[in-house]
Amino acid sequence: MNAKQAKHIARGWVETNLDQWPGLRAAHLVGGITSMADDAPFPASKDLDVHLVFDEGSPALQPTGPFQNMIEVSHGGISIEAGIKSAAEYASPEVVLANPEIAHHLMLDTLLYDPSGLLGDLQAPVRREYPRRRWVLARVEHERTGLAGALELLPMARQMSGAAGELNILGYSTTFLAATLCVATLNPPRMGGRMFVRTRQLLAEYDRLDLHDDALALLGVRDATPALVEDLLQEAAATFDLAVPIRKTPSPFGHKLHAHLRPYFVDACRSMIAAGDHREALAWVTPYHIATTDVMLVDGPETERPLYEERRARFLQTLGFDTAEARAARFAQANRLYDQVFALAAEIIAKHPRIVD
Numbered sequence: 001m002n003a004k005q006a007k008h009i010a011r012g013w014v015e016t017n018l019d020q021w022p023g024l025r026a027a028h029l030v031g032g033i034t035s036m037a038d039d040a041p042f043p044a045s046k047d048l049d050v051h052l053v054f055d056e057g058s059p060a061l062q063p064t065g066p067f068q069n070m071i072e073v074s075h076g077g078i079s080i081e082a083g084i085k086s087a088a089e090y091a092s093p094e095v096v097l098a099n100p101e102i103a104h105h106l107m108l109d110t111l112l113y114d115p116s117g118l119l120g121d122l123q124a125p126v127r128r129e130y131p132r133r134r135w136v137l138a139r140v141e142h143e144r145t146g147l148a149g150a151l152e153l154l155p156m157a158r159q160m161s162g163a164a165g166e167l168n169i170l171g172y173s174t175t176f177l178a179a180t181l182c183v184a185t186l187n188p189p190r191m192g193g194r195m196f197v198r199t200r201q202l203l204a205e206y207d208r209l210d211l212h213d214d215a216l217a218l219l220g221v222r223d224a225t226p227a228l229v230e231d232l233l234q235e236a237a238a239t240f241d242l243a244v245p246i247r248k249t250p251s252p253f254g255h256k257l258h259a260h261l262r263p264y265f266v267d268a269c270r271s272m273i274a275a276g277d278h279r280e281a282l283a284w285v286t287p288y289h290i291a292t293t294d295v296m297l298v299d300g301p302e303t304e305r306p307l308y309e310e311r312r313a314r315f316l317q318t319l320g321f322d323t324a325e326a327r328a329a330r331f332a333q334a335n336r337l338y339d340q341v342f343a344l345a346a347e348i349i350a351k352h353p354r355i356v357d
Contacts, residue, residue, distance in 0.1 A: 023058030074260035220319030
């Protein structure tokens with residue numbers, strides 16, 4: 001399947017579900033597919049990201065649990081992840097231009113459903129204003145605010161999941177650093193399993209691979225060997241297969257725990273290991289190892305819980321995250337890294353040839 005065919009399937013999925021989504025104003029593609037040529041292969045290890053935009057007051061915008069509303073489905077041979085968005089986030093070109101999650105994608109041919117012209121009317125001004133310094137700086141500030149919000153979740157994560165919850169927040173925080181660098185360099189905002197590989201490539205262009213090493217050290221994966229990563233991947237994959245059918249309790253990473261998303265996890269990691277990017281692969285194994293173990297500890301057979309308690313303790317020890325002192329040191333290290341990345345972003349924006357006043 002190529003990217004054009006995947007886009008066609010996504011459009012058909014939206015049209016098929018219109019009757020089930022009262023208040024849907026528009027839908028558009030986001031994520032990696034927006035930067036792919038139509039004839040580029042669309043691998044099974046990728047999911048296709050969509051934003052569904054609803055009117056204010058639509059039932060779809062009402063929270064259904066403690067975590068963000070998402071739709072994860074397999075349709076037409078592809079995995080679709082749909083984020084639920086309010087039309088307020090598309091209220092004007094200015095609102096869109098300050099939002100890195102939306103702005104870049106509206107410059108491209110990404111519209112799937114737009115009967116009222118909500119998205120189409122935004123595209124011309126967004127394309128024109130996107131590289132202006134004021135909006136690049138606004139998008140960096142958006143990422144800074146998102147990072148602060150993620151860190152505010154730390155007490156709740158600690159209370160719910162202990163040290164593993166803290167590690168989840170630490171890993172989540174690195175997504176804002178990667179996104180900030182994408183914003184500053186006018187690159188597409190692309191996250192997912194290969195996030196650290198792409199960030200390393202970007203940092204190499206600015207001779208700042210030290211920041212990449214620091215980020216890997218932050219997560220405890222810098223010194224991992226290929227053999228260790230393969231062992232932990234096999235362990236997490238086996239737990240994934242057990243956890244997915246029995247999962248009942250909502251969790252922050254639960255939207256990725258679906259059978260049709262197994263290639264998105266396992267195949268993506270195997271591909272990175274084969275390419276010599278085993279440390280970056282372990283950064284993607286980590287949230288799956290934590291989330292699947294959480295399922296077995298909460299929803300799994302009570303007789304097996306000691307096994308998963310031991311596995312959780314061993315995993316945290318492997319990443320050097322098993323004591324309160326070590327975790328405190330990591331968050332202090334993280335704060336230094338945050339400052340360095342935002343400083344680099346400011347330097348890039350000041351000199352970038354495509355950013356204009």
